[in-house]
Amino acid sequence: MEAPHSPATADAAAEVTVRLTVNSPEEMRELGLSLAKLLRPGDLVMLTGELGAGKTTLTRGLGAGLGVRGAVTSPTFVIARVHPSLVDGPPLVHVDAYRLGGGLDEMEDLDLDVSLPDSVIVVEWGDGKVEELSDDRLHVLIERATGDTDDDVRQVSLVGIGERWAAAGLAGLGS
Ligand code: ADP
Ligand code: MG
Numbered sequence: 001m002e003a004p005h006s007p008a009t010a011d012a013a014a015e016v017t018v019r020l021t022v023n024s025p026e027e028m029r030e031l032g033l034s035l036a037k038l039l040r041p042g043d044l045v046m047l048t049g050e051l052g053a054g055k056t057t058l059t060r061g062l063g064a065g066l067g068v069r070g071a072v073t074s075p076t077f078v079i080a081r082v083h084p085s086l087v088d089g090p091p092l093v094h095v096d097a098y099r100l101g102g103g104l105d106e107m108e109d110l111d112l113d114v115s116l117p118d119s120v121i122v123v124e125w126g127d128g129k130v131e132e133l134s135d136d137r138l139h140v141l142i143e144r145a146t147g148d149t150d151d152d153v154r155q156v157s158l159v160g161i162g163e164r165w166a167a168a169g170l171a172g173l174g175s
Helices: 025-036 055-066 104-109 170-174
Strands: 015-022 044-048 080-083 092-096 120-124 137-144 154-161
Touching: 015 025, 015 170, 025 055, 025 154, 025 170, 044 055, 055 092, 055 120, 055 137, 154 170
Parallel strands: 044 120, 044 137, 092 120
Antiparallel strands: 015 154, 080 092, 137 154
């Protein structure tokens, strides 16, 4: 008979989930502006959602909120784009991980000329590829509302993983 395992209380990763309804592109951008206020250097934000879900629209709001230079666009022809801060804050590194087959190694090979721990990294389609960049990370899942309701409605789930997000104020985004 095996000895029972003791519960891994100390090691259990903290996880915070906030669910929001976003009714328009403008509201998605505003969510980005609000979320940007919570972001710190070294943060990893992973955006998941089908094409046209609103990942880049949200990133545009993040870029505006962070006060970075350059238009945030879909990084279609580049894997990653660095947007330097205009306000002495962290740069925004916007990654399209859909094109990033090899994960972390490839990310480091990109020669981004920026220190990732000093940056805010936002990855579109990053699941399963970039988790190892940071133990703490914020997953943002964007889903279209199903059924024949308003086309512009999105359900957004923010899942903060790790101590970083436990007291970051994510819940305030819902109010
Ligand atoms: P993704 O990066 O996920 O492929 P984009 O942000 O590039 O998506 O495009 C989203 C498209 O959907 C834009 O044309 C935007 O105007 C539209 N849209 C409609 N409703 C919303 C919404 N609630 N949030 C974000 N985008 C929306
Ligand atoms: Mg996009």
